[in-house]
Amino acid sequence: MTSKVNALEKENSRKPLGIYIHVPFCESKCGYCGFYSHKGTLEDYEEYTEKAKLAIRELAIRGTFKVQWESKFCGEPMVQGDTKFYGEAMVQSDSFYVDSIFFGGGTPSILLPAQIESILKTIDDEFDVAENVEITLEANPGILTLDKLKSYKDMGINRLSLGVQSFNDDELKFIGRIHDSKTAKETFELCRKIGFENINLDLIFSLPGQEFEGWCKNLQQAAILGPEHLSVYGLQLEESTDFFRRFQEGEFSETTDEVDRKMYHWTCEFLRARGFEHYEISNWAKPGFECRHNLKYWNFQDYLGIGPSAASFVNGIRFSVGENWEITDVHNNDLKDSAGEFCFTALRISEGIDFEKFEDKIGVPFWSVYKNQRDEIQKLVSDGLVDVDSRGVRLTERGIDISNGIMAMFV
Ligand code: SF4
Numbered sequence: 331m332t333s334k335v336n337a338l339e340k341e342n343s344r345k346p347l348g349i350y351i352h353v354p355f356c357e358s359k360c361g362y363c364g365f366y367s368h369k370g371t372l373e374d375y376e377e378y379t380e381k382a383k384l385a386i387r388e389l390a391i392r393g394t395f396k397v398q399w400e401s402k403f404c405g406e407p408m409v410q411g412d413t414k415f416y417g418e419a420m421v422q423s424d425s426f427y428v429d430s431i432f433f434g435g436g437t438p439s440i441l442l443p444a445q446i447e448s449i450l451k452t453i454d455d456e457f458d459v460a461e462n463v464e465i466t467l468e469a470n471p472g473i474l475t476l477d478k479l480k481s482y483k484d485m486g487i488n489r490l491s492l493g494v495q496s497f498n499d500d501e502l503k504f505i506g507r508i509h510d511s512k513t514a515k516e517t518f519e520l521c522r523k524i525g526f527e528n529i530n531l532d533l534i535f536s537l538p539g540q541e542f543e544g545w546c547k548n549l550q551q552a553a554i555l556g557p558e559h560l561s562v563y564g565l566q567l568e569e570s571t572d573f574f575r576r577f578q579e580g581e582f583s584e585t586t587d588e589v590d591r592k593m594y595h596w597t598c599e600f601l602r603a604r605g606f607e608h609y610e611i612s613n614w615a616k617p618g619f620e621c622r623h624n625l626k627y628w629n630f631q632d633y634l635g636i637g638p639s640a641a642s643f644v645n646g647i648r649f650s651v652g653e654n655w656e657i658t659d660v661h662n663n664d665l666k667d668s669a670g671e672f673c674f675t676a677l678r679i680s681e682g683i684d685f686e687k688f689e690d691k692i693g694v695p696f697w698s699v700y701k702n703q704r705d706e707i708q709k710l711v712s713d714g715l716v717d718v719d720s721r722g723v724r725l726t727e728r729g730i731d732i733s734n735g736i737m738a739m740f741v
Contacts, residue, residue, distance in 0.1 A: 344425055344426055344427045345427075345632060346426070346429040346430075346460070346631065347426040347428050347429070347632050347644075348429070348431070348432065348622075348623045348626040348631070348632070348633035349428055349430070349431045349432070349453060349457075349633070349634050349635075349636065350432045350434060350623070350633055350636065350641075351431070351434070351449060351636045351640070352436060352635065352636065352637035352638060352640040352651075353378070353433060353434070353435040353436040353437065354366050354367045354370075354378070354436045354637060354638050355367060355369065355374065355375065355435070356368070356369065356435070356437045357440065357470070358506065359572070360506040360507060361504075361505055361506045361571065362505055362506075362565060362567070362573045364566075364571050366436070366639035366653070367435055367437070375440065375441050375442065375445060379441065379448060379449060381655055382449050383448065383452040385636050385637070385651070385655060386449070386453055386456055387452065387456055426458075426632065427457070427459065428453065428457045428458065428459045428460060428463060429460040429462070429463055429622065430463065430465075430466070430626065431450070431453060431463060431465045432465075432468075432623040432624075433466065433467045434468045437468070437473070438469065439467065439468070439470055439473055439478065440473060443481030443485070444481075446482070446487075447485045464488065464489055464621075464622040464623060465486055465489065466487070466490070466491055466530075466621065467482060467487050467489070467491070469490055470492075470509065471492050471513050471517040472507070472508035472509035474520065474521075476524070479521060479524040479526070480524055483525055483526065488527075489526075489528040489529075489621070490528070490529050490530070491531075491532065492517065492521070492529065492531050492532065493532045494518075494532060494533060495507055495532060495533060495534045496511075496533065496534065497514065497515075497552070498511065498544060498547070498548060499511050501537050501539075501540060501548075504538065504539070505537060506572075511551075515555065518531075518555045518557070528558050529557045529558060529559070530558070530560065530621065531555070531557045531559075531560055531561070532561045532563075533549065533561070533562050533563075535563075535565070535590070535594070536565045536584075536585035536590045536593060538565075538573075538582035538583075539582060541589075542589055542592055542593060542596075545596075549562075549597060549600060549601075553600070558615060559614070559615045559620075559621060560601065560606065560615075561612060562612055564590055564593070567584065594730075594731075595727065601614045607680070609679060610624070610628060610678050610679045611678050611679075611725075611730055627675060628675045628678050628679045629675070629676070629679070629687075630672045630675060630687075630691050632645065635650070636651070637651060637655075638652065638653045639651065646662065646663045647660065648660070648661045648663065666699075669694075670741035672688055673688075673700075673723075673737070673740035674740055674741050676688075677723070677733065677737050677740070678737075681724070682724030683696065683722045683724070684721060684722045685697075685721060686721075696722075700740065706739060707723065707739075710729070710736060714726055714729075715728055715729035715736065
């Protein structure tokens with residue numbers, strides 16, 4: 331992949347943009363998964379690739395994001411030739427450069443390498459791409475091969491995220507993963523052999539029947555492999571999932587809050603002692619290996635989503651892609667929306683709400699928006715749940731346990 335951004339980036343004359351590509355195919359559906367994904371055929375993968383490339387071109391016609399949609403939110407569309415689009419969404423694309431690309435899903439590694447490469451090439455053709463762009467690919471350890479990994483490396487993918495979830499074969503089987511522990515370890519070693527130096531492992535704790543000691547063993551095994559990044563989530567039972575139905579039918583019970591929190595705090599301690607920085611509630615990285623793309627979601631930065639169910643946020647406008655690739659749920663943020671979203675997401679990261687950044691992004695001082703919450707915030711400080719100083723507001727480790735309640739105060 332060639333890069334075209336040079337002095338412009340340094341001059342700060344452009345804003346960084348992340349591009350997320352949602353690949354909605356999986357070999358089979360994991361019981362706990364609430365992401366939009368389904369089984370596909372080779373023809374489906376080809377059709378998807380062509381549609382993704384078309385969507386990139388349509389959204390990024392040089393000079394302007396031409397977002398075409400029919401939306402009840404945006405009043406009458408503007409018409410130019412055969413194209414209808416709304417004024418709010420016309421964002422000058424030459425005021426951006428792409429500094430992160432993230433293939434997520436679903437299972438992006440299910441596509442042929444040539445298909446992934448052609449999507450990357452389309453992005454490169456349509457956008458200015460930073461020389462040091464971070465390109466992440468989520469991969470399922472069950473279907474990675476030496477040839478695929480070599481191709482990924484050659485096309486410029488420089489970050490892999492492996493959906494390992496557990497190193498216990500019974501747990502993996504129960505949650506419906508297609509790989510086993512041995513395959514996960516071998517795949518990690520293969521990635522290293524090919525030269526990937528930035529690898530994330532996804533892990534889940536509080537799995538049905540998992541004891542505290544079982545979780546500790548999983549995390550210890552992950553640490554032995556030595557990834558640069560770990561995404562560690564407690565199991566969430568989402569209503570649309572097979573797990574939710576089975577839980578309601580009484581097949582298994584949820585991990586108690588006490589054990590769940592014990593697992594989480596042990597994780598914090600264990601990874602801190604091994605040199606990982608806890609930079610987001612569920613994410614740990616060796617210094618310098620924080621995921622640039624995911625930081626955009628938490629730092630209120632711009633990103634463009636391609637593919638069914640992908641979300642975008644560009645210059646204060648949110649929109650999503652529907653299952654039929656239609657643009658949907660368009661929302662033009664007002665000040666209250668933006669302030670609330672900024673705080674909600676910033677509280678997830680260790681830096682928390684930075685007053686200077688808040689004012690820079692939202693256009694008014696933090697305390698002018700939240701003056702009525704001063705007492706409530708002070709009470710959280712007294713209870714040891716948040717820290718407040720002249721730089722900003724941050725959750726403490728205890729505050730993370732009730733983070734949703736605290737974040738809700740700001741929206
Ligand atoms: S592989 Fe990932 S995206 Fe696919 S069903 Fe399993 S958890 Fe969901």
